[in-house]
Amino acid sequence: MKHSIDILRTARPVMALQDEYPAGFVDPMHSHDHVQILYASSGVMSVRTPETSFVIPPQRAVWMPAGMKHEVACRGPVSLRTLYLPSGHDGQGTECRVFEVSNLLKALILEIVDFPPLYDVTGREGRIIDLLIEEIERMPNAPYQVSMPTDPRLLRVCNAILADPADPRDIDDWAALAAMGRRTFTRSFKEETGMGLAVWRQQVRLMEALSLLAAGASITQxxxxxxxxxxxxxxxxxxRAFGVPPSKYLRN
Known part of the structure; x- marks a missing residue:
């Protein structure tokens, strides 16, 4: 496997890498000159940008625009497949997008990772690349992401909840952690995140639940x-959130 600095110098519409990361690995805030698509064929990742936090099980991938700062953390061992596209490729816009990964798209990603660096863009490989881009564009957005506040006091609260979604503290406790009065905290949190703390925390819990279920945890756990x-x-x-019980979600 060529190192990324060599791969990114090749003049190809899509360049791919594969990496294996241990549980607990964290790639701190950084950015790339290329558009990046992050997909874990196994394992669960947490991906954060300054504005948003996502949980990414193997059924999803992230479109990361060029220049977007982001952090990646591995919940458990992760088999990562990363696709790089030229920075001028704006088919998905300039915002992060978490999207569903169909069986076909997964197969395409795994196939492209094995392409030689200087694959034939006019032959079979080029046609597979075209199909990959078409399939990505038709994938629906995945639900459940949370907006991150910019106020460092509110960010302190959000990071604590992300670290432990089961934390039982109530709104008065969180306001105290932010060193804010309850009313100011409630108003500021909604202004910065677009939702109240209770709804925001439920979104985080749903994200965490999907992550754990995808990793094979029991419903009781x-x-x-x-x-x-x-x-x-x-x-x-x-x-209420997904229209089916977790047991049926797992079967699907």
Whole structure:
């Protein structure tokens, strides 16, 4: 496998790398000159930008615009497949996009990773690249991401919840952590994130639940890991969000 600095010098419409990362690996805030697509064929990643936080199980991928600062953290061992496109490729816009990965798209990504660096853009490889781009563009956005505040006091609260979605502290505790009065904290949080703290935390818990379920955790384990008191309460919340119970989601 060529090192990324060599791969990115090749004049090809898509360049691909594969890497294996251990549990707990963190790639701190950085950016690339190229558009980047992050896809874990196995394992679960957390991806953060200054504005947004995502959880990425193997059924999803992230479109990262050129120049966008981001951090990647591995929940467990991760088999990462990364695609690089020229910075001028704006087919998905200038914002991060988390999208679903179909079986076809997964197969295309895994096939392209094995292409030689100077693959034939006019032959079979080039046609597969064209199909890859077409398939990415038709993939629907994945639900459940959270906006991150810019106020460092609010950011302190959000980072604590992201680190432990089951944290039981109430709104008065979080306001105290932010060194803000309850009313000011409530108003500021909604202004910066577009939602109240309770809804924001539920979104985080749903993201974490999807991550844990994708990693093979039992429904009972997920229930307590994301802060619910009983599997029935967790299942009811999950059904309201996704329209199916977690057991059926797993089968699908």
């Amino acid at each position: 997920v229930t307590y890991d994301v802060g619910y008191d009983s599997p029935s309460g967790f299942a009811a919340m999950f059904r």
